Amino acid sequence: MKIKSVVLENFRNYDKLKQSFDPLLNIIVGDNAQGKTNLLEAIYVSGFGKSFRTNKEADLIKFGAAYASVKIECERENGALEIIEYRIKSGNKKAFLVNGVNITKISELLGRLNLILFYPDDLKLIKESPAERRRFLNRELSHISHIYCLDIIEYNRILMQRNELLKKFQHKAGFKDMVEVWDVQLAEKGARVIGKRIEFTHSLNEISSKIHANITDYQEHLKVTYVTSVKNRENYDTIKQELLEQLAQNLETDLKRGFTSVGPHRDDLDILINDINIKSYGSQGQQRTAALSLKLSEIEIVRKEIGESPILLLDDVMSELDHNRQRDLIYAFKEVQTIITTTDVLHILDDYINDSKIIQVENGKSISH
CATH class of the missing domain: 3.40.50.300 (P-loop containing nucleotide triphosphate hydrolases)
Structure with a gap:
């Protein structure tokens, strides 16, 4: 294009x-x-x-x-x-x-x-909260996958409904049945979101590590992994089942806090250089170069996805x-x-x-x- x-x-x-x-x-x-x-x-x-x-x-x-x-x-x-x-x-x-x-x-x-944009504020991708890295995942995946875009929109809608239920209707009759309905829907969409993010992060890690090695004269090894509470990531069904179990197990905690504590809206990326987490311990130069490597890897990912x-x-x-x-x-x-x-x-x-x-x-x- x-x-x-x-x-x-x-x-x-x-x-x-x-x-x-x-x-x-x-x-x-x-x-x-x-x-x-x-x-x-x-x-x-x-x-x-x-x-x-x-x-x-x-x-x-x-x-x-x-x-x-x-x-x-x-x-x-x-x-x-x-x-x-x-x-x-x-x-x-x-x-x-x-x-x-x-x-x-x-x-x-x-x-x-x-489009792939890199500008000075993209340093936030490394330094700031997990929300910045989730936005990065959502933005890039939505751009290459219409299905993912629809899934994350629907997931966020269901999440908002479940949180509303936790805050305002926990003492209403039929609360347990209502929350179980939302849990099933949240787990279904959440499993699709997590599965696509895992696949994307695998490609991101493979390509960005090569780019990073090239622009650092092979002095640094970059590694990117997807961090989620789900341990059994074998397929859609195992991810969905574990999300359902975690939502049920954390219901009391969620009621006290007034929001849903597990799911892809809480996930993150770990970004390591030479096995050291650079979010906390990397220099600004390392953080900037790592952010650039991640952004540039999107070029190859987009090529593969959309041709x-x-x-x-x-x-x-x-x-x-x-x-x-x-x-x-x-x-x-x-x-x-x-x-x-x-x-x-x-x-x-x-x-x-x-x-x-x-x-x-x-x-x-x-x-x-």
Whole structure:
């Protein structure tokens, strides 16, 4: 998949912009606060249905404007063209269209524009709470598996209903029967979610360990494992049965706490370098490189799952890497369309710049070289 062009109107600090892209390397250059990341954000919103920078969609509309829009023309590897449009009006009324047809559910949008984003805040993937790593799993799996996307949405709906039951209806007649009904549904969806996460993490570990070894000159060994309370992970039925047993065993604890204490919504990833858990003991450099390795491994996973390459978005991360790691990173993915933001093009490899498209951004306007 390749992005051919992006058209923005009233998006962040852009009045109007039409920008074409090279099918391989694109470097967006400019000082801070000129609109480099805004351009990446517009692409990201069109692929994921939301921003990676804000939960307030009104922030995406240029100050004083009544609406904003993004229009992306992309080409699939079979040559088919697709137009994806995002529109938002003041009051947060938004719409997504694919080839002119309105998309009513975000789940129908995911996977249309396959993107891998790495930006400075992705360090949270390693450092922050398990919720960050679960979000990572859910986001990436939803993007490559429509079934997983529907399963995690339904799991969260059932979980919310069970928690509501624990808080408000524990003294009502028929409570035990009601909670057992929710437990069965939660275990069914939970087993599907856990099974897919285990499969994904296996691929993630295999690919990211190779990438990490390459960009650390084989000095570090990265290992990623899925952490869950379920011990018997042989198949769907064993996972479902153990979840049912754990839900029943923890019911008294759940009643006291007012929430469900077991299930995939409590799971995590363990991330080790040379057998040391870097969430607690890794340096910031190790954490950043590990996060980059995890993100880049998604490229190979997406290729295997959907049969075409995603688009790689790198927001202000090249300056964090030394020259050799820049070389390893860029040349490892020369066949993938890559869009990089940077304040100084000299940070990027000189011998590769000649074949790339350089886009100079200044105050919401761009000049291509």
